[in-house]
Amino acid sequence: MKNTKYIVEIEKNEEVKTDGTYLTPDEIVDEVMYNDANGAGENYKKIALVDTLEEARKIFSENKNSCSSKKVGRKLTADVLRIREINFNDEGEELDPDGMEIKDTYAAMLDGYVLSENDKGVDFELAITYMDDEIREELNNEMSPCTDQEFFTAYEKRHFEKYGDSFAKVYDIEC
Structure with a gap:
C-alpha cells in the first residue's frame, strides 16, 4: 500500500x-524545470511535508513572499517554490524518489517588473514616467500601501476607463 504526501x-x-530578454515568471519556472530535468535541481530545501494538497497549497502561498528573481547582466537568478507529490511504502520509504509529480510551481517577477493586462512584463519605473499624473495621485491616495503589481493593475483599469485604450500597449512598454 502506498501513502501519498506533499512536500x-x-x-x-x-x-x-x-x-x-525579459522572462515571465512562467518562463523562469520552465527554464529551471528544464535544468532540473538535465541533472540540476538537487538543491531544493524542504519547507514542509504534509498529508494533504490543501495544507501544501496554504504553506506554498505563505512562502511566495520569500521568493525573488533578479537580473544580472545576461543571466538571472531566481528562487523557485514548488509542491511535489511523493508516495511512501508501508515502511516509510519514498517510492520512486527520482519520479515526481509537480503539483504547483512559483517564481517571482523580476525585481522592478510588473505584469500588464496582457501578461507581459513591464518595467514599473519606466511605466511611472508615462502615467497620467491625476490618475497616479488618486490611486496613491486610495491604495497606499500596496504592491507595485496591485498599483499597476489598478492604474491600467483607470487608464482604460479614462482613455479607452490599453496603457502598456499605447506606450509600447511591454517586454
Missing part, C-alpha cells in the same frame, strides 16, 4: 541564462 520545497538562487 513544499524551495530552490534559492537558481541561475538561468537568457539572451538578455
